Amino acid sequence: DQQVKQNSPSLSVQEGRISILNCDYTNSMFDYFLWYKKYPAEGPTFLISISSIKDKIEDGRFTVFLNKSAKHLSLHIVPSQPGDSAVYFCAASRAGGHSGYALNFGKGTSLLVTP
Amino acid sequence: DSGVTQTPKHLITATGQRVTLRCSPRSGDLSVYWYQQSLDQGLQFLIQYYNGEERAKGNILERFSAQQFPDLHSELNLSSLELGDSALYFCASSSDIPYEQYFGPGTRLTVT
Numbered sequence: 001d002q003q004v005k006q007n008s009p010s011l012s013v014q015e016g017r018i019s020i021l022n023c024d025y026t027n028s029m030f031d032y033f034l035w036y037k038k039y040p041a042e043g044p045t046f047l048i049s050i051s052s053i054k055d056k057i058e059d060g061r062f063t064v065f066l067n068k069s070a071k072h073l074s075l076h077i078v079p080s081q082p083g084d085s086a087v088y089f090c091a092a093s094r095a096g097g098h099s100g101y102a103l104n105f106g107k108g109t110s111l112l113v114t115p
Numbered sequence: 116d117s118g119v120t121q122t123p124k125h126l127i128t129a130t131g132q133r134v135t136l137r138c139s140p141r142s143g144d145l146s147v148y149w150y151q152q153s154l155d156q157g158l159q160f161l162i163q164y165y166n167g168e169e170r171a172k173g174n175i176l177e178r179f180s181a182q183q184f185p186d187l188h189s190e191l192n193l194s195s196l197e198l199g200d201s202a203l204y205f206c207a208s209s210s211d212i213p214y215e216q217y218f219g220p221g222t223r224l225t226v227t
Binding site for chain 1: 209
């Protein structure tokens with residue numbers, strides 16, 4: 001059962017414009033959300049995270065918006081750069097329970113930033 | 116470089132065989148997580164160890180087992196391998212912030 005969904009398998013954006021990657025989740029018990037970036041032949045790289053008590057967090061060119069009522073989060077990248085081209089995974093975690101702090105991942109969105 | 120190392124990088128073996136994947140966490144991290152990434156399922160959590168003790172289990176098959184040693188490195192053992200076990204296996208580690216997990220480069224397992 002996929003509890004974290006990324007409905008757009010791919011996204012193409014021009015350099016300098018905004019990239020918006022979306023993520024939906026079904027489990028209201030999730031209390032921490034993360035974005036990972038993955039290049040081919042490498043492991044996922046932690047990018048940014050947000051706690052469920054917040055609705056926005058910024059780190060440089062990256063901003064995460066969390067809408068708990070809609071069970072939706074998004075990652076905004078402004079301005080987009082060619083080096084941002086990668087697969088982006090949304091992940092969510094729930095403290096405690098039999099799964100500890102296991103991350104539940106979406107299937108990823110492949111971002112291509114064109115010059 | 117996340118600081119998490121995994122060996123081997125690639126592994127090709129036959130059905131019915133047994134393999135061991137190895138992971139060394141970042142210096143100081145006590146938690147190790149194992150994930151499987153297959154083409155159709157995405158990244159799936161298998162199991163977590165904390166300071167040598169099993170902490171949490173995901174959808175890990177009974178044919179799979181893991182352990183974490185006193186030096187904190189971990190091994191994932193896969194036995195009676197089937198074609199469907201072909202996947203990327205990632206190890207991750209975390210410290211004080213358990214949600215923020217740092218991943219190794221993965222081991223690509225091909226079962227023929």
